[in-house]
Amino acid sequence: MTNPDSTQNKMEKITALCKRRGFVFAGSEIYGGFVGSFDYGPYGVELANNIKAAWWEAMVQHERNIVGLDSAIVTHPKVWEASGHVGGFSDPMVECKECNTRSRADHLLEELDVFADEKMTIEEINTIFDANRDKLVCPKCGSKNFGVVRKFNLLAQTNLGNFSEDWSKEPAYLRGETCQGIYINFKNVLDTTRVKVPFGIAQIGKAFRNEIAPRQYIFRKREFEQMEMQMFVAPAEEMSVYDIWKAKRMQYYIDMGFKPENLRFHEHENLVFYAKAAFDIEYNFPFGFKELEGVHARGNYDLTQHQTFSGVSMEYTDPYTNEKYIPHVVETSVGLDRTFLAVMTEFYDEDTIGEESRIVLRLPKKLAPIKVAVFPLLRNRPELVQKAEEVFALVSKEMRAEFDDNGNVGKRYRRQDEIGTPHCVTIDFDTLGENPELLDTVTVRNRDTGAQERIAIAELVNYLK
Numbered sequence: 001m002t003n004p005d006s007t008q009n010k011m012e013k014i015t016a017l018c019k020r021r022g023f024v025f026a027g028s029e030i031y032g033g034f035v036g037s038f039d040y041g042p043y044g045v046e047l048a049n050n051i052k053a054a055w056w057e058a059m060v061q062h063e064r065n066i067v068g069l070d071s072a073i074v075t076h077p078k079v080w081e082a083s084g085h086v087g088g089f090s091d092p093m094v095e096c097k098e099c100n101t102r103s104r105a106d107h108l109l110e111e112l113d114v115f116a117d118e119k120m121t122i123e124e125i126n127t128i129f130d131a132n133r134d135k136l137v138c139p140k141c142g143s144k145n146f147g148v149v150r151k152f153n154l155l156a157q158t159n160l161g162n163f164s165e166d167w168s169k170e171p172a173y174l175r176g177e178t179c180q181g182i183y184i185n186f187k188n189v190l191d192t193t194r195v196k197v198p199f200g201i202a203q204i205g206k207a208f209r210n211e212i213a214p215r216q217y218i219f220r221k222r223e224f225e226q227m228e229m230q231m232f233v234a235p236a237e238e239m240s241v242y243d244i245w246k247a248k249r250m251q252y253y254i255d256m257g258f259k260p261e262n263l264r265f266h267e268h269e270n271l272v273f274y275a276k277a278a279f280d281i282e283y284n285f286p287f288g289f290k291e292l293e294g295v296h297a298r299g300n301y302d303l304t305q306h307q308t309f310s311g312v313s314m315e316y317t318d319p320y321t322n323e324k325y326i327p328h329v330v331e332t333s334v335g336l337d338r339t340f341l342a343v344m345t346e347f348y349d350e351d352t353i354g355e356e357s358r359i360v361l362r363l364p365k366k367l368a369p370i371k372v373a374v375f376p377l378l379r380n381r382p383e384l385v386q387k388a389e390e391v392f393a394l395v396s397k398e399m400r401a402e403f404d405d406n407g408n409v410g411k412r413y414r415r416q417d418e419i420g421t422p423h424c425v426t427i428d429f430d431t432l433g434e435n436p437e438l439l440d441t442v443t444v445r446n447r448d449t450g451a452q453e454r455i456a457i458a459e460l461v462n463y464l465k
């Protein structure tokens with residue numbers, strides 16, 4: 001079930017707003033674009049930074065036993081052999097013989113409600129694909145003339161640090177996920193901090209995948225950002241810790257203000273052989289419920305693989321029982337870009353205030369790119385402008401603020417509503433003492449209700465906070 005306004009129309013409105021107001025630009029736009037790449041503009045980068053800060057606050061600051069990390073994007077190539085990415089990080093790809101468009105075979109089948117995924121063998125996928133060929137059409141040209149399905153490896157290669165001409169024989173890789181950087185630093189963190197199992201390591205950073213068919217705007221990009229946390233636990237505790245994190249991660253979105261009916265769990269139909277459990281948290285995007293975040297119980301596969309490939313022991317000795325084991329891992333993994341799109345979808349709204357219709361982003365204050373906008377009532381009255389500049393200097397020390405003296409105040413409100421600014425502050429003649437009782441007070445207007453209050457400048461920062 002999709003929500004009532006989960007329509008193509010809503011997606012178009014969101015992408016138009018993102019472009020018009022400088023949240024998201026198509027990557028390399030002046031060169032005609034670059035598929036799967038997008039740039040965050042001035043308000044987009046503020047929103048993205050706020051999303052990352054909210055995640056870090058919940059995952060690191062509020063947790064006693066989780067620490068942070070920022071590992072390198074390009075690592076020793078063996079990392080990706082150990083992780084299984086060089087051998088098996090692939091998606092099933094099929095090419096249209098008429099227009100040469102490449103598609104994900106599993107995504108084409110999904111549209112028919114037929115299940116297939118990258119964990120199946122290529123023979124299994126081809127059997128399912130063949131059984132449905134008469135119903136499958138190329139999304140570009142509508143032809144049914146597809147080739148055979150083959151596996152396409154998603155790891156992107158680089159010659160960083162390799163100066164030979166045929167470097168692709170020994171490539172390094174742009175990381176396909178951030179968590180491998182966490183696994184290879186497990187020992188470093190253990191040896192240099194006071195953490196004891198169970199403990200977690202959290203990381204935010206770029207990941208790269210040669211996605212066959214990037215689509216749905218910033219939902220599926222080739223260069224994207226992940227926010228991942230790996231909790232290292234005793235084998236016997238893996239499933240109880242898993243249940244805790246599964247619930248916590250769902251609650252995180254509810255606490256942020258998402259409607260519960262726009263979120264749901266989806267259990268993986270097909271687990272990789274080492275995994276104990278895997279659920280996705282799906283969000284009701286304008287194109288329907290899709291994966292926002294994965295919560296996985298991964299056993300001790302990852303650390304065991306790195307122990308085997310590096311020769312370095314990943315064993316942990318319990319300080320109380322002296323029991324030795326390779327810790328098991330509970331992972332939470334979410335994309336920044338998907339969270340960005342979910343936030344825009346969830347908090348985009350249209351309503352009317354008085355006679356005027358408006359677009360309003362009802363963003364939680366924590367996420368709003370600009371927390372307060374400061375306006376002089378008139379831009380051609382230096383005494384108003386000067387006072388407004390003083391107020392701007394005061395509030396901008398404490399929070400991200402914007403100064404706007406362009407157009408009438410109504411227009412300025414509309415502009416701030418569209419980018420989700422919770423409060424607008426206007427400096428008028430009463431601020432300057434025209435009405436002596438209102439000297440050094442300002443009008444503060446609330447984004448959601450349009451209600452206005454008179455607040456003393458001396459109280460303003462506290463009020464806004």
Ligand code: ATP
Pocket residue numbers: 177209211218219220221222224225226291292293294333334335336337338
């Ligand atoms: P999907 O099935 O949609 O390709 P996945 O299961 O491969 O996703 P994971 O490998 O579990 O994704 O990655 C964890 C998270 O990283 C996802 O839940 C998603 O939020 C994000 N993510 C993965 N691939 C992309 C991408 N190409 N663009 C943007 N975000 C992504």
